[in-house]
Amino acid sequence: MNTALMDRETLDFLLYDFLDVESLCARPRYQEHSKDTFRAIMDTAERMAADYFSPHAHEADEHEPRLVNGKVEMIPQVGAAIEAFASAGFLAAVHDAEMGGLQLPVSVSQACFALFRSANTPTSAYLFLTAANANLIKAYGSDEQKRRYLPALLSGKWLGTMALTEANAGSSVPDLRSTATPLGNGCYSMRGTKIFISGGDHELSENIVHLMLARLPDAPQGARGLSLFIVPKHRVRPDGTPGEHNDVSLSGLIHKMGYRGTTSTILSFGENGACVGELIGEPNRGLQCMFHMMNEARIGVGMGSAVLGYMGYRHALEYARTRTQGRHPDQADFSLPQVPIIEHADVKRMLLASKAYVEGGVALCLAGARLADDARTAPEETGRRDAGMLLGLLTPIIKSWPSQFCLEANNLAIQVLGGYGYTRDYPVERLYRDNRLNALHEGTHGIQGIDLLGRKAGADEGHAMRLLGQRISSTIDRAKNCGRQSLCAHAAQLEREWSELGHTTDVLTCELKRDRRKALANASIYLETAGRTVVAWIWLEQALAALRAAERSARGMAFVSGKIAACDWYFKCELPRNAAQHALLRRLDGTAMDMRAEWF
């Protein structure tokens, strides 16, 4: 078993059987594509991830970037990987062919990216940040800005960041204090210190393009006074080459638990009053622009988390199949050979739970990417609008559910390997450490919970929730008529669960109008409960897709039986955990909220 990369059949199943991405080729934007071109691109991604990304994953963790004479030093393989990725055109995966892009659907590009993430998440982070940065400039930049920055970014000659967080305002974006003062020539003098800026400084590219949130003079307080600026590390000369240093200085590297291959930096902008930025988008609308990047980043975080969990599962599976240890509890004869630990019920339980989490997580994120495709290219306007609303509703779940449960798969992978899993000779502890970041960056669980319950679930009188309900109902109907008793039972269970979630949502959105603080007090638990329900739907869809694939002989029996078994486990052992949470949420439990700081 190849444990260096994500399993290709899992991705192919999701793309072709679960999401039917082939049907996208009927849309004008993708008419040059076919299953063959998708496959060829995935083949390239697979080869490149194996050749350039996977081999240095361990070394990058053991030798994190260091500051030497004011410059960031790192192992050279990172630069080689970035060059290979960029030269194959993956940075422009979703961009127009006329701009040199591959013009891929988001779903297919995310599947490609999953291969790179699986090989080496920290190295690929530089690239995904750059791609997201370029996407934002493409969406909001002036023609001049696009001309100046996009070719360099999409070719990987320059890399990009998002410079959002400040030390005094981690989760509280409205409190950002960096400033931008007009210079009179259409440019701005930037000042401020940003922290936790991934890829914020390095010698991997001749320039680094920061997208920085800052305040114009006299801007309103709060988030509505934030504007977005393009601030390169080196100023750009008229001929497009990087010129003098733009007074963006590295104040320090941050040393992290994991994700060590990605530099995380503290950056000072304009310490000498010589940092120049360009406004991108409308003044005071910076956060909306940033959210364009951030929503994409949040799907990326979910996918990254699911893939890291998946890799933990994959290593645990390989270990459990080959490591022999002990015998069955009813075998007292010690002359019998020891059995592979995958035969032990408790190990099977951990692996099956992991399979349900990670394959559920990857499917959830790719389903989100498919909604992004529909939001962009569905034939009807209502189809595009509905897909966009549904994706907005699901984004906090896509960000959070894998960050919690696929991380649990990493935890279980350590447990399956036992003492060996705790050593740095095996990758499972590194994968855990890498994944632990995902519950924190791009908005913690707490922030996502408030987004889901406070902004999304009740919006437009629950329109997005109704759209989700329609999709779920359709799955339930198909499952009830699929002729397979276990799936029929799961369909009935999902129907009840969805109705429970609706009831709980009503109680909470009603309370939102009365006492917002109280209604949001358990928003994180609501997020987890809603996520668990949504992933049940995803699993039922996967089981149905597996049966369809079996009918067409597209997948083997072992593969299909595995999907059905993971779906069974999810419905029997995971979904029932919701009941206690619904009860807690509906009684508007105030135990935590009523706790006083001085009682701790």
Added chain:
Amino acid sequence: MNTALMDRETLDFLLYDFLDVESLCARPRYQEHSKDTFRAIMDTAERMAADYFSPHAHEADEHEPRLVNGKVEMIPQVGAAIEAFASAGFLAAVHDAEMGGLQLPVSVSQACFALFRSANTPTSAYLFLTAANANLIKAYGSDEQKRRYLPALLSGKWLGTMALTEANAGSSVPDLRSTATPLGNGCYSMRGTKIFISGGDHELSENIVHLMLARLPDAPQGARGLSLFIVPKHRVRPDGTPGEHNDVSLSGLIHKMGYRGTTSTILSFGENGACVGELIGEPNRGLQCMFHMMNEARIGVGMGSAVLGYMGYRHALEYARTRTQGRHPDQADFSLPQVPIIEHADVKRMLLASKAYVEGGVALCLAGARLADDARTAPEETGRRDAGMLLGLLTPIIKSWPSQFCLEANNLAIQVLGGYGYTRDYPVERLYRDNRLNALHEGTHGIQGIDLLGRKAGADEGHAMRLLGQRISSTIDRAKNCGRQSLCAHAAQLEREWSELGHTTDVLTCELKRDRRKALANASIYLETAGRTVVAWIWLEQALAALRAAERSARGMAFVSGKIAACDWYFKCELPRNAAQHALLRRLDGTAMDMRAEWF
């Protein structure tokens, strides 16, 4: 707030209000002690932990032991800490005064040790291993062995290990292969390779005393053919000083996720046929002797885990009280100052859950230590026997519950600190990494689950479970009559939960006789469910103890309110998670067991 050590008031409350250790002073063994001597010893421990252990905790993690010219090199502060601890007599904390011991109750000594663990778990591990090693030699050694080894071990001149695990037999002790061949002079020639031996090699002491499991020639297969041997690193000369090298060689250091300050080693015994060991205890009874050490080690693991979780909670609490960030969800005025994050409901929820886990965990382990005191010194023989049985039943829970839920407190501590918690500038990620070991060593959750369900719960027709039931009933009766409505409600809930657990236990122990493999398939879930119920009992007892202390004005109102609130949270938000697990266990769910290896 002092975050370097565990909070003393928490320990004092547990010792004096919750466990009434003062009453032990009426027993002959402890009659020289009083609350004053206990306090004085705790004061010394506190001072010493702060001066010698806490200051190098971070540095020991960043600079793990290295192999340099065949010797293990580590930061010098470790040696200084060990010397200080030993010279204060803590290695002989529970030993007889006539041997130079402090003759402390186990419960008081565990509270002392908790202070050292809280300051620096990896450094203190060398000491607890040595203490356990000495305890075993005291229990099973010949007079000559005691004379030869105990004074050196108890003074810290020599340190000790337990050399159990081999690469081919991690959890499967019956498959150990090391051998011991009689030399004719009463000694044995030892051969074998041991792995994951903590403290297995270093330059901290002039000798290292390994307790090694190995097989005599013609010994029966399985665990019944294991004997225990004392194998020093250097042979002991007749005058008691360490002599020539005993052919125990270091094959390698193991590099771990955390717990980095403690060397973990691969040791080769007898590579040159010159490794000499002495049998300790009866031939082929080595595992029973080892279990004497291991049961103590398992309480130690539980306590270590609870303390590491506690320290994560304590750092998170300090951070949450001082870090300001954002405003309440119903406050849209950004000119208002940001609030300390402890005011946010979601942060309070994480802190309250952590408090319930870690204070529940520490209380559980100290209650176990108190049972060890009763097993040794209760006035009546039945009291001693019952306490021993109860401790045996609770040991797998004491080992596992904190390793799971106090580890979750470490996870929550990272979450409370957000991005900062993920950096190595704050200790919370290190505490997580250190604690992750505890679910693995001294028997994984899987092993503990089989111990609880397969060996303990049904033994003697459920005698130990009935003893536990009597204790729980007594708590329930007192809570129902305590005059506080919430505790009265919790008592009724615990009564139902205990009856649910009894029902589930009956179903499973009945199935054990029919189909052992099936009955044990979900033993880990049984372990978690039983643990959750037991800790509910511990919390109800803690709440009652807090009320008693308040009546006597021994504790302030904030302290008492905090205990009541954590108890409330546990009953309202944690205990209800059992319902789904009881349903799964009672239907003998076979989803995981029926999964086939080839379907993954």
